[in-house]
Amino acid sequence: MTEARTTDSGGVGARVARVEDRRFLTGRGRYTDDINRPGQLYACILRSPHAHARIKGIDKSAAEAAPGVVAVFTGADMAADGIGSLPCGWLIHFKDGSPMKEPPHPPLAVDKVRHVGDQVAVVVAETYRQAKDAAELLDVDYEELPAVVATAAAAGAAVAVHDEAPDNICYDWEWGDRAKTEEAFAKAAHVTRLDLVNNRMIPNAMEPRAAIGEYDPGADEYTLTTTSQNPQLIRLLLCGFTMGLPEHKVRVVAPDVGGGFGSKIYHYAEEVIVVYAAKKLARPVKWTAERSESFQADAHGRDHVTHVELAMDEQAHFLGLRVSTTANLGAYLSTFSTCIPTILYATLLSGQYKTPAIHAEVKAVFTNTAPVDAYRGAGRPEACYLIERVVDVAAREMNIDRAEIRRRNFITPDMMPYATPVGLEYDSGDFPRNLDDALKLIDYEGFEARRQEAAKRGKLRGIGFASYIEACGIAPSNVAGALGARAGLYDSAEVRFHPTGSVSVMVGVHSHGQGHETTFAQIVSERLGVPMDKVEIVHGDSNRTPFGMGTYGSRSLAVGGMAIVKAMDKVIAKSKKIAAHLLEASVEDIEYTDGTFTVAGTDKTIGIAEIAGAAYVPHNYPLDELEPGLDEQAFYDPKNFTFPNGTQICEVEIDTDTGVTKIVRFVAVDDFGRVINPMIVEGQVHGGLVQGIGQALLENCVYDPQSGQLLTGSFMDYTMPRADDVPFFEVKTNEVLCKTNELGVKGCGEAGTIGGAACVMNAVCDALGVPHIDMPATPERVWRAIQSNQTPAAAE
Amino acid sequence: MSETLSLTVNGKPVTVPVEPNTLLVEVLRQQLRLTGTHVGCDTSQCGACVVHLDGRSVKSCTMLAVQAQGRSVTTIEGLARPDGELHPMQAAFREHHGLQCGFCTPGMVMSAVDLFRVNPDADEDEIRAWLDGNICRCTGYHNIVKAVRTGLEAMKAGGARHAAE
Numbered sequence: 029m030t031e032a033r034t035t036d037s038g039g040v041g042a043r044v045a046r047v048e049d050r051r052f053l054t055g056r057g058r059y060t061d062d063i064n065r066p067g068q069l070y071a072c073i074l075r076s077p078h079a080h081a082r083i084k085g086i087d088k089s090a091a092e093a094a095p096g097v098v099a100v101f102t103g104a105d106m107a108a109d110g111i112g113s114l115p116c117g118w119l120i121h122f123k124d125g126s127p128m129k130e131p132p133h134p135p136l137a138v139d140k141v142r143h144v145g146d147q148v149a150v151v152v153a154e155t156y157r158q159a160k161d162a163a164e165l166l167d168v169d170y171e172e173l174p175a176v177v178a179t180a181a182a183a184g185a186a187v188a189v190h191d192e193a194p195d196n197i198c199y200d201w202e203w204g205d206r207a208k209t210e211e212a213f214a215k216a217a218h219v220t221r222l223d224l225v226n227n228r229m230i231p232n233a234m235e236p237r238a239a240i241g242e243y244d245p246g247a248d249e250y251t252l253t254t255t256s257q258n259p260q261l262i263r264l265l266l267c268g269f270t271m272g273l274p275e276h277k278v279r280v281v282a283p284d285v286g287g288g289f290g291s292k293i294y295h296y297a298e299e300v301i302v303v304y305a306a307k308k309l310a311r312p313v314k315w316t317a318e319r320s321e322s323f324q325a326d327a328h329g330r331d332h333v334t335h336v337e338l339a340m341d342e343q344a345h346f347l348g349l350r351v352s353t354t355a356n357l358g359a360y361l362s363t364f365s366t367c368i369p370t371i372l373y374a375t376l377l378s379g380q381y382k383t384p385a386i387h388a389e390v391k392a393v394f395t396n397t398a399p400v401d402a403y404r405g406a407g408r409p410e411a412c413y414l415i416e417r418v419v420d421v422a423a424r425e426m427n428i429d430r431a432e433i434r435r436r437n438f439i440t441p442d443m444m445p446y447a448t449p450v451g452l453e454y455d456s457g458d459f460p461r462n463l464d465d466a467l468k469l470i471d472y473e474g475f476e477a478r479r480q481e482a483a484k485r486g487k488l489r490g491i492g493f494a495s496y497i498e499a500c501g502i503a504p505s506n507v508a509g510a511l512g513a514r515a516g517l518y519d520s521a522e523v524r525f526h527p528t529g530s531v532s533v534m535v536g537v538h539s540h541g542q543g544h545e546t547t548f549a550q551i552v553s554e555r556l557g558v559p560m561d562k563v564e565i566v567h568g569d570s571n572r573t574p575f576g577m578g579t580y581g582s583r584s585l586a587v588g589g590m591a592i593v594k595a596m597d598k599v600i601a602k603s604k605k606i607a608a609h610l611l612e613a614s615v616e617d618i619e620y621t622d623g624t625f626t627v628a629g630t631d632k633t634i635g636i637a638e639i640a641g642a643a644y645v646p647h648n649y650p651l652d653e654l655e656p657g658l659d660e661q662a663f664y665d666p667k668n669f670t671f672p673n674g675t676q677i678c679e680v681e682i683d684t685d686t687g688v689t690k691i692v693r694f695v696a697v698d699d700f701g702r703v704i705n706p707m708i709v710e711g712q713v714h715g716g717l718v719q720g721i722g723q724a725l726l727e728n729c730v731y732d733p734q735s736g737q738l739l740t741g742s743f744m745d746y747t748m749p750r751a752d753d754v755p756f757f758e759v760k761t762n763e764v765l766c767k768t769n770e771l772g773v774k775g776c777g778e779a780g781t782i783g784g785a786a787c788v789m790n791a792v793c794d795a796l797g798v799p800h801i802d803m804p805a806t807p808e809r810v811w812r813a814i815q816s817n818q819t820p821a822a823a824e
Numbered sequence: 825m826s827e828t829l830s831l832t833v834n835g836k837p838v839t840v841p842v843e844p845n846t847l848l849v850e851v852l853r854q855q856l857r858l859t860g861t862h863v864g865c866d867t868s869q870c871g872a873c874v875v876h877l878d879g880r881s882v883k884s885c886t887m888l889a890v891q892a893q894g895r896s897v898t899t900i901e902g903l904a905r906p907d908g909e910l911h912p913m914q915a916a917f918r919e920h921h922g923l924q925c926g927f928c929t930p931g932m933v934m935s936a937v938d939l940f941r942v943n944p945d946a947d948e949d950e951i952r953a954w955l956d957g958n959i960c961r962c963t964g965y966h967n968i969v970k971a972v973r974t975g976l977e978a979m980k981a982g983g984a985r986h987a988a989e
Contacts, residue, residue, distance in 0.1 A: 034919055045918050052926025053914040053933065055860015055900035062859035234864045234872060234927040234961050286862075286927030287961050319865040541925030541962045711921045714964030743869035743959070751965040752952040780964075 034707055037561070039554030043707040046546045047560070048539070057284045060238040060255050065312035068240070069098055071302060072159035073315065074149045074166050075324060076141035079175035079396040079736020080187070083139060083148070087167035091151055094165055096158030099309055101301075102149045103136035111135060111304060114295055114360070115269040118367035119512040120199045120392070128199035128392075131190035133360040135270065135297035135304075141170070142189055142359035143396050144731075144738050145324025147297050152305050152313055175396040175736035179356040180333045182393035189359055189394035198357055198366070198392040203374035204450050209387035212348025216339035220422040225802045226410045228331035228356070228729035229722075230746055231403050233540075235286020236317035237326065241302030245310050249277050254299050256282040257292045257538050258578020261515070263570045265295040265363070271303055282568040285540035289719070290402035291326045292540065293580050294363035323741045328729055329403020331356040332369065332410050338418045344426045346381055346437045351388040351414065359394065362401035366392065371511050372407030372499070372581075378448035379415040380459040380495045380673060381437040386449045396736045402580065404719050404781040408498045416494045416786035421799045430790075431467060434495050435460055445767075452499055455767040457673045462697045462762055463495060466675040469695040469758055478679070488682040488814075489692075490795025494783035497673040500582035500775035503666035518665035519583070520574040521591035523552070523599050525658035527644035529637030530562040533595075536576010537588030538567050542777060543708045544584060548592060550704055551771070555596050557623015557636055574661055582775030585704065586670045590769050594662035602658065603639045609650045610634055610642060670766050670774040674698035676717070676787040682795045687811030689725055689792055695758040696783075701766040701774035712776045713759050720784015722749040724792070728804045747804075831892045833858070834902030842889045849873045849884040851892075852899060860900040860930045864959070871958030874931035875899045881938035883957070900930035903937070912978035913937045913971075922971030924962035932958050936972045940979045948973060 034045040051057050088100045114133040121127055136147050149166055153159035174187045182189075182196045189196055213219060235255060242251040250273060256262050263280040267273045285292060298315050305313040317325070332355050339348040355369035374388040405412075423433040438459045439446050446454045475491050482489035502508050505516040520536040533552055539545060549563040556563075566572050576588065600620055607625035608615040617628045623636045642649055643658040679693040696713055703709050726747040730739040740746040765772030785803060792805045796813050826841040833856060840855050852858045852875070863885055864872035873885040876898040884897075903911045913936050916922070923929040932955070939946055939954045946954060951972045952965070960968060 034921070046921065048926070049918040049923060050910075052923055052929050053900075053910060053917055054904050055858065055930050057860070057926045059859075059862070059927065061863075062853075064854075232961060234870065234925065234959065235862070236864065284926065286864075287925040289961065319867070319870075543924070707921045711924060711963060711967055714966040715924065715962045716964075718964035719961075742867045743865050744867050748869075748959050748961070749965075750959060751955040751969060752949075754965055756948075756969070757964070757966055 037553065037559065039550055040702065040704050042550060042705065044546055044550055044705055046543050047549060048543065048545045059235055059284045059286055060240060060253050061316045063240060063253055063283065065240065065242060068312040068314050069152050069154060069309065070156040070159050071305060071313050071315040072151050072156060072163045073147050073298065073301065074151065074163045075321065076137065076144060076146040076148055078141055078170055078172055079144050079177065080173040081141050081170040082173060083137060083141065084169040084171055086149060090165040090167065091162040094158065094162035096154040097151060097162045098154065099152045099305065100149060100166070101136065101305060103134050103138040106136050106304060107134065107138055110272065111300060112270045112272060114297060115265055116361035116366055117363050117514050119514060120201055120366045120370050122199050123202050128366060129193035130361060131192040135300040143398050144736060145321065145398060146359065150301050150305065152309065177395055177397060177731050177733050177736045179331055179354055179393065179395065182356070182395045183354065183391055189396055193394055196394045198394055200391045201370055202387065202389045203370070204387040205385060206387045209348045209350055209385040212385040213339045213350065216347050217342040218340050218426060220338045220418055220425055222336050222418050222421050222800060224334050224414060224417060224800065226330045226332040226334065226413055227723065227803045229329040229403050229727055230323055230729045231289045231291035231326060231329060232322065232748060233287030233289055233291055236319055236322045237292065237296065237298065238316040239299050239302045240312055240314045241306035242312045243306040243310055249279070250303055250307070251279045251281065252299055252303050253281045253283065255285050255292050257285065257288040257540055257580055259538065259568055260536060260570050260575050261578050262295055262299060266299065266303065270295065270300045280570045282538055288540045289404040290329065290406055290580060293578070294327055294401055319743065320741055323746065324398060324738055327362045327399045327401035328358065329400065330410060331400050334414055336414045336418045338422050340422060340426065344422065344428050344433050344436060346383040348385040349377055349383050351377060353388065353390045355390055355392045356395050356397065356400055357392050358397045358399035360399050362399035365399060365401040367512065368402050368407045369410070373411050375450050375452050376408050376411035376497065376499060377415065377450050379412065380439060380497050382439050384449060397731050404716065405778045406581065408778065409782045409785060412494060412496045412782050413786045416790060417800065420790045420793065424799060430493055431463060431472065434463060434493065453668060454671050455668060456764050457671060457699055458762060458764050459495060459673060462673065462675040462699060465760060465762065466677045466695050466697040469697065469760065470677045470679065470693055482681050486684060488684060488795040489679060490791040491677065491679050492787050492789065492791030492794055493675060493677050494787035494790065495675045496779065496783035497671055498778060498782050499669040499671060501586040501666050501670050502581060503587070503669060505665050515577065517577060518663050519588040519591045520576040520661065520663045521588065521595045522574050522659065522661040523592065523595040525599060525640040527641055529558065529640055531556060531558050532564045532566055533592055534566045534573040535588050535592065536574055536578070537584040538579045540579070542579065542584060543705070547585065547704045547708055548589065551589060551592060552596065582672065582777040585771070585773045586769055586775050587664060587666055589771055589773060590666065591662050591664035593770055594664050595660045598660035598662060599658060602654065602660065603636055605650065605654055606639045606642055607634050610648065666769060668768040670701065670768065672698065672700050672774040672776060672779050674779060674783070676783040678787050678791050680788065680791040680795055682810060684814055687807035687814060689805055689810055691721065691755045691788065694755050696780065697760045697762060698776065698779050699762045699764045699774065700776040702763055702772035703761055709761065709776045710759050713780045714757050716778060716780020717757060717784045718749050718754050719781045721754055721788055724785040724788035724803050725805050726753060827890060829889050829893055831894060832896040834898055844890060846889040847885055848887040848889045848892050851889045852884060858899050858901050862927055862930060864927065869959065870928070871931040871935060872928050874934040874958065876934060876938065879941065881935050900934060903933065911937065912982055913975035916971040916975035916978060920967045920971035920974060922963060922968040928958060928960045932960065932968060936975055939972065940976055944976055944980055946976060
């Protein structure tokens with residue numbers, strides 16, 4: 029496909045090259061580890077080598093005496109200073125209404141370590157090498173304990189990860205209508221059943237996490253510079269829970285951040301440790317993760333074991349869906365861990381289908397593994413994977429074409445708004461059109477010929493679909509609160525016109541690859557009629573930006589972008605009054621278009637830059653009615669989630685001798701609502717799809733089931749997708765405008781990952797002619813499936 | 825037991841004290857404050873640290889600084905022209921949206937520029953194979969591969985000019 033050239037500026041819909049690129053391309057980005065402070069010390073964190081052990085004692089003396097060492101702190105030191113537990117941001121309840129088990133999560137372990145990589149102590153020294161050498165001298169007396177590792181075996185295991193949850197169950201929760209679902213199954217003509225594992229992922233943003241703590245004793249002020257997707261949220265948690273500081277004394281900065289994918293949402297122990305150490309030592313303290321620490325101590329993703337059943341009538345109309353999932357939360361509750369396999373999972377089980385009855389049970393368990401939390405998609409890829417897999421198996425069992433079974437059960441545009449049986453109301457979307465467009469793009473009709481041609485070359489060719497829907501921009505805050513959220517889910521923006529006509533926009537969301545400095549500037553430039561090079565987007569500094577919730581869940585445009593629109597509305601409303609004064613007309617007669625105010629029916633006009641000048645130099649100005657200045661702030665709390673949706677189709681070829689799967693075609697047709705910058709949107713789709721492909725074919729976090737040792741602890745063992753593992757993508761967007769926000773936008777950050785894994789696995793299973801194999805479809809697994817299934821699809 | 829390391833970095837002579845076990849990337853990032861060269865792993869896999877040593881791409885996290893004694897290093901900061909005009913490969917990455925978070929970008933660009941020396945006519949499969957030592961988590965590689973193809977073309981077209989400089 030030919031791609032249009034990029035431009036250097038433009039409004040909504042323009043393919044504008046990114047404002048932020050120049051600094052990254054010339055090595056002038058400013059990531060946390062690039063920053064150094066005068067007098068800075070370095071922290072090395074000693075991590076547990078055991079999955080589960082009692083700490084009987086820590087002898088610090090040799091480490092304290094080592095060259096360059098300034099201090100050594102343990103969990104006991106922090107506890108003595110009253111440092112609090114890392115909090116969990118979402119309260120989930122058991123079926124009987126009792127609250128989830130919420131054991132403490134000290135930043136440095138106190139009595140026990142609970143996963144390999146758990147923080148035991150911190151050594152602070154003049155150089156990182158000195159700190160690291162001294163950490164080796166720390167003598168920790170461990171009493172090793174048996175470990176609970178496997179997801180499916182954790183509930184009721186003989187060993188408890190926490191005394192607070194003797195059966196290792198954090199919560200046993202349900203969603204949907206059990207009775208109605210049982211009725212549906214009772215009258216079913218056919219029930220398709222499937223057991224599947226959603227494999228554990230390690231997010232691996234390319235920039236390892238880092239944090240710098242600073243304390244100014246004169247002003248009694250703290251600064252934390254950290255690799256975060258949401259610096260304001262980190263400040264809230266640091267002040268309200270862990271460090272217990274007043275917010276006006278704490279600044280949290282997230283400068284350029286090298287990717288997040290969810291893993292940089294959370295309040296991590298290291299953020300507390302560097303701030304604590306900086307206060308104790310009155311010197312800046314920096315910590316930067318080595319990649320092996322990222323593998324051990326970043327929050328992981330997914331890790332579900334699920335049984336799913338789909339009830340159908342004779343014509344394969346879906347009657348009911350029943351899901352039972354065990355979700356591994358790891359050793360401690362990470363910031364948003366508890367809502368991922370519940371609120372962001374079970375509410376999506378309707379998918380794009382009009383299944384009338386759905387019931388889900390989710391048991392969340394503690395294990396001696398790293399904490400598990402949101403990873404790109406967060407609950408929604410897990411939901412999509414099970415739906416799209418069980419639909420494929422159902423089509424196979426009912427002998428119906430897989431496109432047809434989807435079409436037959438789709439929610440159609442005339443049914444919008446559509447209330448699902450799992451609590452969401454879809455506002456818009458044209459699911460059949462996305463499927464039809466994707467089928468055309470891939471030439472579905474010609475597939476059998478391609479399959480036969482591949483068979484002649486000794487290859488098994490398969491085709492797979494994923495028709496996904498996701499819910500983005502969790503909202504409104506009061507509904508989220510009723511569901512257990514302990515924070516608001518609005519966002520904020522301040523639009524500050526400067527006296528000579530340039531504009532700074534301070535936002536509560538954060539950009540770590542998404543290109544907000546460009547996309548937001550396009551919206552502002554168009555609506556305020558100010559050239560893009562006079563618009564600055566400011567994010568990532570709690571001292572410069574209003575309080576916002578940050579970036580995750582594809583919320584930045586649908587929530588943060590709308591906050592900008594609301595602030596601009598206020599700017600324009602005030603400007604109209606100023607224009608009315610300057611043009612000697614009544615406000616009702618002032619019309620506004622593209623940065624120009626006009627008295628209706630006349631040629632009397634004034635530009636917004638002149639208005640800004642008048643607002644800051646208010647000599648001819650209605651001072652008795654209006655304040656000077658042109659600087660407005662807005663908080664926006666959405667009315668509903670947004671629902672990006674689409675269909676992805678891919679074709680794979682499997683080498684029967686080696687079991688290697690190659691993706692040969694991949695098309696994605698997505699409805700993201702209004703597209704602001706197609707270039708950026710396509711990039712988000714490509715990247716998301718590759719994370720889906722990675723889960724399906726390559727990536728797998730493996731712990732030894734007995735010892736709890738992390739077997740995939742480096743890029744040598746954990747297979748990251750590389751350039752030669754993945755294909756080019758053919759992507760198309762169908763814009764069905766979102767009805768619940770004025771921009772009409774739905775969000776695009778996670779879409780690729782939500783459908784990607786399901787799409788690839790459906791193609792792999794089709795190629796192999798088997799109902800199911802678990803992810804990742806490594807050459808070994810695929811080869812074994814070929815060996816145990818001597819009637820592969822290509823031979824049928 | 826520090827040693828004296830003299831080398832050329834981005835065209836300028838530099839002399840710094842180093843320990844025998846100091847890595848080249850540590851000299852670049854910490855002593856010379858050239859923080860465009862990144863460290864993304866500890867196993868020589870990710871390629872965020874790629875620089876040029878006497879015109880060839882190397883992983884600066886996997887080289888002792890003393891091995892660069894008397895040699896010439898170019899980092900991402902030394903790629904654009906002094907007047908600020910981007911190198912054709914940098915420009916191609918911008919044109920094709922070949923970067924998102926920007927963390928792998930310096931290594932990607934430095935690797936891609938070295939591909940011109942080895943195989944200026946590399947097709948898309950050859951580009952993918954060449955970039956096997958550079959991991960990107962954001963872009964899905966689609967736009968990187970397109971950018972590299974365009975960048976190689978532009979370097980070819982500009983070859984006479986660059987050779988003359």
